[in-house]
Amino acid sequence: MAVYTEVSDDDLAKFADVYGIGEVLSCKGIAEGVENSNFLLNTDKGSFILTLYEKRVNPDDLPFFLGLMEHLSERGVKCPRPVHAADGQMLKTISGRPAAIITFLSGMWPRSVQTFHCAELGGALAEMHIAGSDFTIKRKNALSVDSWRKLLNSCEGRGEEVIPGITKELESELDFLEKNWPTNLPAGVIHADLFPDNVFFRSEKLTGLIDFYFACNDQFAYDVAICLNAWCFEPDLSFNVTKAKKMLGSYRKVRDFSADELAALPILARGSATRFLLTRLYDWLNTPKGAMVTPHDPKEYLARLRFHQSVKGPGAYGLDRS
């Protein structure tokens, strides 16, 4: 479900007029996405996405998100481009909410990830990292290592209801991560949420990256580690080294890893698994019973974490230092 705010016909017609996107022929609320209200608009000039930013998004972050999409698309990254209104602004208000219109990307996200998807993704991720390197607005990663202990504490030990022993296991993992987390790796703008439902394909070609609403400044290799977790495990939670090898291989053809980045991959993958385990655990404990949004199972990320804990070095991901 992703329509929290309704839009009146009059407001929508005026809004479309201000953006010069033509006459609105249809407007459908889109069920994907859980943070904002999204509508697919068909007009006589083409297709667009109207997004109303809901309460979980900090309005102060919107110039970063919209500016980033524009910056990236100007540099050839396949991603939505915000439309400017007649007065030059991208951000307006509709139905009392900050709102923007972005271009529609065709393509479908892969419900079942294949190796070719991972190969395409690696190259696109590296291109995004390079294209974002001269973006001037900054945004701190609010969900990095320094926030995880607080997140665990806010579960107040109730994680035990879901996974017995999880509180102690995560405390010990956080001890390790906080002590050993790398801080001097190459950094810039990262997507930070590049799960399969945020990447579109047509046939076997990647057609676009969407949903930049977790994007922030952080170490590039951490973004790679997020993708390792999101794309390279099978439904039975086994690690698919072929997918990882393809993803990392096509990444480094565009932007090669430093020796430090390679060495750090296992701890970054542990950290990324911990971050999603923690947010899923928190959401699992705090989603009202009967809610129509089913929270993701945190256990899937515990399996990933344990895999990365067992890893001896980057070779486990199909890589070597050569």
Next chain:
Amino acid sequence: MAVYTEVSDDDLAKFADVYGIGEVLSCKGIAEGVENSNFLLNTDKGSFILTLYEKRVNPDDLPFFLGLMEHLSERGVKCPRPVHAADGQMLKTISGRPAAIITFLSGMWPRSVQTFHCAELGGALAEMHIAGSDFTIKRKNALSVDSWRKLLNSCEGRGEEVIPGITKELESELDFLEKNWPTNLPAGVIHADLFPDNVFFRSEKLTGLIDFYFACNDQFAYDVAICLNAWCFEPDLSFNVTKAKKMLGSYRKVRDFSADELAALPILARGSATRFLLTRLYDWLNTPKGAMVTPHDPKEYLARLRFHQSVKGPGAYGLDRS
């Protein structure tokens, strides 16, 4: 929220192939509709709606619903037309659910109903009634007068939590309706759920009727009475006689009312208000707390019911017997 079942890429590609609708360029779950899962497909041949029928729909009714849409669209009614697969069938299975593909209608449903909407609606409703008159499959109205007492009893007196006194008031209304309900009015296929979100407009012209999943055989004037309730009350629950006059006036230009139908309008309007009051009351009491679908407020239909109880004759709806 209206995506209960996910569809895999492979299944979707095969399904699109079977229907010959071209290559799927995008597939978005649609947030509207609460009974089924709906996806908007863009292909290189156009736009389509893919519907997966969920548990609340009886699969035995699907040939009626799909056959009706085809029958009506062949007779010029602006409504979705089911696409036939290569083997001639309309109904197939995807992701374990009965599913169909229908054509996409452009247009927007009116968030704020104006008088011109009501004028357009009246004519389209009459045209639909005439066009459906030679449709051969039959479907009983499962939500007519003979089902209302059961619905009230299934609330087990808990309606009092929402509207004190409602149980007794509805019992007395049902006594009246059951005793006086007309049975010999002109009848045929009715839509039975023609609320504003099921009617599309472009500028001031009606472009289509959708969502035939409550359609059934019943008296035409009952469908008119449903529309009186759904379209002719203002947000403050006052009755707008101008809207009613326009709606009924344009209806009778296409299909005139008999004297019996005119005389029966007040009781049909009471019955229709009672039907929606009862289903809303039931849903209000049975929607889990925290669910993301907000049930409709039953009180709005109590106000409508009381208005129609006060009516002396069809003149109250801007009509006369001439």
